[in-house]
Amino acid sequence: MYRLLIVDNEPKIVKGLQQLFEEEIALELEVYRAFSASEALACLEKIKIDILLSDIRMPGMDGLELHRQVTRRWPRCRVVFLSGYDDFRYVQAALRQGGVDYVLKTDGDEAIVAAVAKAAEMLSEQMETERWIRSAAEQINETLPMLRKEYATSLLRGDNQASQLRMDELGIGLSTERKVLMVVGRVDCWRDGLSSRDRTLLSYAIQKMAEELFERTALFSLMTETSRFVWLLQSDAGTTGEEALREEKSDSLALFVQGTLESIQSACKAYLKVAISFATGSGATDWASLPAKYAELNDVLFHGLGEGEEMLLTDRYLVATGKEDKSVYELQARSKLQQLLTMEPEGSQEAREDFAETYLKLKEISLHCRNDVEVLSEIYYGVGYLLISLSNRNRGGQTARESGDYKWSSLGEHASWEQALRYLDERLEGWIHLREEKREENTHSIIRQLQSYIADHLDQDLSLGRLSDIVYLNPSYLSRLFKQQTGVGVLEYTTEMRILKAKDLLSRSMLKIHEIAGRVGFDSANYFGRFFKKETGMTPQEYRERK
Incomplete structure (x- = not known):
């Protein structure tokens, strides 16, 4: 899915184009809007835009200057210029700047959709796997x-x-x-x-x-x-x-x-x-x-x-x-312990697997050093220091003190080195459980916060960019995370909540259709009607009469 930003100083044109592209299912676009070049730049500071559909003549900063500003921020962004004037000088300037296309507003919706579709196709070609492989091959020497x-x-x-x-x-x-x-x-x-x-x-x-x-x-x-x-x-x-x-x-x-x-x-x-x-x-x-x-x-x-x-x-x-x-084993044990202490087991899946593999190798080598108390104490307390530090990262202040994670049995309390290793294993498993528990808790908190915000603000902007500001996450990552946890995309969930709210208001209130449209985030009763029918198979009035 690509992100499309529509920019024009005439609100009616922007809203009309937004509705046009939101109904254009084949393009799979996430649509944003701005009513000036400065508003567009503010949007671009928060979110990556793939395609810019912009009026070429606007008060203040025109479309050509906006294009220059956009490509400095997002070089891969494709641009389609719109104009109500058949001005060849603007056409030339647009093409010289690398504009994807130039469309007159009088050319009609089909021409505008075709130009945006062309821009999306160019982006897809740009992302072809073979292209990246060729590029990687060229840079391998570096x-x-x-x-x-x-x-x-x-x-x-x-x-x-x-x-x-x-x-x-x-x-x-x-x-x-x-x-x-x-x-x-x-x-x-x-x-x-x-x-x-x-x-x-x-x-x-x-x-x-x-x-x-x-x-x-x-x-x-x-x-x-x-x-x-x-x-x-x-x-x-x-x-x-x-x-x-x-x-x-x-x-x-x-x-x-x-x-x-x-x-x-x-x-x-x-x-x-x-x-x-x-x-x-x-x-x-x-x-x-x-x-x-x-x-x-x-x-x-x-x-x-x-x-x-x-x-x-x-x-x-x-x-x-x-x-x-x-012995060789003593040297290897100290080397492996030093390696373990420099690793970051809270990183990627690969980093966690590397940490687990290094820990297992250290345990294996340590069995050959069971008669060397100095080496065994270095391993035991070295791993202990690491696990206490990791646990404290996932607990804070009073919670850490109440958990007792900082308490550590001395090496002398264990009857054998094998028993000491089992103790280390238990503490490591405890930290892994704590880490997963904390990650799950944080994830559920984010999802609940989003769902609550969406339910309370159905009449407002619920774009992915706005929702990402609420929870301070990258929009693309937020979209993936939400779908992983709920089984539906953010936009799909928002649509479902708006339809449920609209159905409730249609069946339980005497509000007029345009008033209900406003309460679920639509500027126009006509657009709301088309949207409602697409989702339910009925117009809002038909649904109200049935209920």
């Missing part, structure tokens, strides 16, 4: 950096397995058949006075520096944050399989990388005036172990040495500090 980042991030989190096909599609020049060397980097501190844009530019400068210095290797660079980045390296793509295998066994690539990182540190300090720390693998890692290696190298940077700046450490540092006994 989205590649974002898609690469999403895919690489999913590999580091363990949400995806490395796929050569997907890497080739994204232009990531690494081989899944060979191990990969990982480097995790961090900008330790920025110069004073740098803006966010300056920091981003310096981060990209560091990436470019790495690309030049690692030219003999295959490098993929991922900026996880403005101050943090990950590099994945393999021997040059031209290296044969046997040569690559020998390099992996001799760790020559790791030695080359470590030496080059020294140069990058020095160059960044001298030319970019930033201090950088690196943690790198002492050898190449297979793709399946990438999430664990990523967590391990982040752990290396977190603990660090000395003043914690300009560090250059490998994973072997953990051996020297006695921390090498950290």
Whole structure:
């Protein structure tokens, strides 16, 4: 359904055209009206209009200037100009501005309907699926950096397995058949006075520096944050399989990388005036172990040495500090918990599913850490903090305190980790129930408010735009929501209420037909009569006589 706005400084013409198009069922139009260009612009500020049917000569702002204003707000809006004058200069000006059509008021209703139908057809063609697919294909190169980042991030989190096909599609020049060397980097501190844009530019400068210095290797660079980045390296793509295998066994690539990182540190300090720390693998890692290696190298940077700046450490540092006994599961558990705490489970269906999947993976990994109380307490209280925060969002003030959601059993109260996990499951299910209950309550409140307003204002403007103002919702979304909840559209419901009210007044009162028409929102008794007969099969007088 398209929205049509009719604009003319003569009210009779506007109302006549409104009735004409509301009766034109084949076009499926939602009709709005305005009696001046300024009134039309006010309407356009509140709602998206698809087709503008406007007089070309009006006092104050004429139709041509209105068209210019409209296309600035809604570029896809199609325009049909109306005029009582056969003025070729106006015709030329309208066509130069991209007006869909130009119709004389004297041409009759059929010509006007045909022009609006043509505009609707052009809008439909514009929305063809193939057109959007072609446009998406043309822009795919612009989205590649974002898609690469999403895919690489999913590999580091363990949400995806490395796929050569997907890497080739994204232009990531690494081989899944060979191990990969990982480097995790961090900008330790920025110069004073740098803006966010300056920091981003310096981060990209560091990436470019790495690309030049690692030219003999295959490098993929991922900026996880403005101050943090990950590099994945393999021997040059031209290296044969046997040569690559020998390099992996001799760790020559790791030695080359470590030496080059020294140069990058020095160059960044001298030319970019930033201090950088690196943690790198002492050898190449297979793709399946990438999430664990990523967590391990982040752990290396977190603990660090000395003043914690300009560090250059490998994973072997953990051996020297006695921390090498950290299991893969411990590293994965902490990484998965960190991921869970940054997710937004109140968003889209996809976001909720991602949250549930991450939570299940965290539970599965945690079962391998049941002897590590530190890790289990991090998971237990980390998830607890998240669930208390989510519950508080859906309850307010006194309600939150009365609910007891803030109360939390300590880990020591549970006889086993499995029992603690069941407790977390129960609290999570409680939050999900609360969220759905609150959403349903809010939805029903909106629908009841609308139905009450419609019943009390049948003699007034009940357009979708007006109703959306009452409940502060987007008109298009309001239309979908109302139909989902009631089974009928807003306009259909409004029509039904007006007909019921009209029937009641016709059968129970002595009001005249034109008075009843006014009470149910019609300016004209004739239009009300045609509308009533279309809906009931009888004229208002016939209905009254039968009753």
